[in-house]
Structures are given as structure tokens and as C-alpha cells.
Amino acid sequence: MVVKKGVKIAARSAAGMPGPRSVTAISAAPSARPQRTTTSPLGGEASIALRRTHYHTRILADAVAIFGLPVHARPPALAARVIVKLLVGTPERWNRPLAGCAEMAGCVIFRALRDRGVELFADEPEVAARIRLLYDEILGDEIGHVGYLAAVLGPAGRAVMRGLYRALGHRLAGQLPELVALCGRAELRRRFGAAFRLGEMAAELPGRAYAAATI
Ligand SMILES: [Fe+2]
Numbered sequence: 001m002v003v004k005k006g007v008k009i010a011a012r013s014a015a016g017m018p019g020p021r022s023v024t025a026i027s028a029a030p031s032a033r034p035q036r037t038t039t040s041p042l043g044g045e046a047s048i049a050l051r052r053t054h055y056h057t058r059i060l061a062d063a064v065a066i067f068g069l070p071v072h073a074r075p076p077a078l079a080a081r082v083i084v085k086l087l088v089g090t091p092e093r094w095n096r097p098l099a100g101c102a103e104m105a106g107c108v109i110f111r112a113l114r115d116r117g118v119e120l121f122a123d124e125p126e127v128a129a130r131i132r133l134l135y136d137e138i139l140g141d142e143i144g145h146v147g148y149l150a151a152v153l154g155p156a157g158r159a160v161m162r163g164l165y166r167a168l169g170h171r172l173a174g175q176l177p178e179l180v181a182l183c184g185r186a187e188l189r190r191r192f193g194a195a196f197r198l199g200e201m202a203a204e205l206p207g208r209a210y211a212a213a214t215i
Pocket residue numbers: 008011012103106141142145
């Protein structure tokens with residue numbers, strides 16, 4: 001998601017997984033300079049999460065700038081900030097269901113972005129194929145993260161994860177203006193309203209996605 005304004009990054013951090021790709025990072029300006037985080041009240045973990053956020057945000061912003069598109073920095077939405085603070089400020093075994101919820105939302109969001117990208121570039125098959133490939137790689141990661149968290153959580157933890165996803169997933173997506181502009185609120189509602197079937201998502205990406213457990 002998650003993504004990211006910090007959500008996806010923090011989710012990966014909390015789950016002990018590397019290599020965040022961000023939904024939300026697209027909101028920062030290409031000219032934004034890396035910020036010092038030595039005064040972060042959340043300590044080392046938060047500091048690392050912030051540095052990662054800025055690093056990935058700058059990469060994406062610079063990539064977008066190649067096409068002459070302005071990218072303006074703004075703080076993440078309230079829900080994203082709250083989730084990030086919870087993820088970095090509570091013990092991992094407590095926040096796994098929340099991290100799992102963010103990963104589930106990430107699956108839905110990246111899928112929506114992929115499908116919309118392919119649709120928008122339908123008249124340029126090579127571009128559409130590249131968009132599909134890159135998003136499928138991200139999606140494969142996200143599916144693996146959901147499966148990992150589902151595997152380490154017990155039945156009760158998985159139930160909390162599902163409940164959080166139902167309560168927060170569409171709200172998180174609705175706070176990403178770029179996503180709403182691309183897909184529309186009705187389409188996002190439809191996607192988040194549908195049953196979350198991890199096994200089917202993994203089956204769509206043979207050789208690219210593996211889920212250790214289903215949710
Ligand atoms: Fe993830």
C-alpha cells in the first residue's frame with residue numbers, strides 16, 4: 001500500500017521484510033531534499049522508516065520528473081500516519097495483524113493500479129505489457145507478505161487481520177488521491193468490497209507469487 005506515505009514501508013519493516021515499493025511515495029516533490037530525522041520522537045525504527053520513505057520517494061519523484069510531471073510534497077493522510085506510528089511504536093507481535101491488513105490493502109491497490117495502467121495504455125501494447133510485468137512483480141511480493149503474516153499469525157490473529165482489512169482497507173485507499181483519480185471511488189469500493197482471495201491471486205501469477213498461508 002501500501003506505498004506509500006510510509007504505510008507500505010512501515011508494513012514491510014514491521015514484518016521484517018526488505019525492499020519496499022511504494023504506492024504513496026508518489027506524493028513527494030522531485031526537488032525535496034532528504035530530511036534529517038535525528039529528532040524523531042519515535043526513535044531508531046521510526047527514523048529508519050522515515051529515511052526509507054524519503055529515499056524511495058525521491059527515486060520515484062525523480063523518475064516521474066523525467067516526463068516533466070510536477071510532483072508536490074505533502075504529508076501522508078491521517079490514517080496512514082496513525083498506522084505508521086502504531087507499526088513502529090508497538091511490539092511486532094502486537095502489530096502483525098495491522099501490518100497484514102496494510103499488506104492486504106497493498107495487494108488490492110497494486111492490482112487496481114496494474115489493471116488501470118494496462119487499460120490506459122491499451123493502444124501501446126509494449127508499454128501495457130511492461131506495466132503489467134512491473135506491477136505483477138510488486139504484486140508477487142505483496143502476496144508473499146500477506147501469506148507470511150497469515151502463516152505466523154494464529155487463527156485469532158488472522159481474524160483480527162481480516163477485520164482490520166474490512167474496516168480500514170478501503171479507507172486507506174480512499175486517502176490516496178492519485179489512486180482515487182486513476183481508478184475512481186466506485187471502482188475502489190468494488191474492489192475492496194469483493195472477497196479477498198489470496199490463493200486465487202497467487203494462482204494468477206505462477207512462478208512469481210507464493211503464499212505460505214491463506215487469509
Ligand atoms: Fe508488502
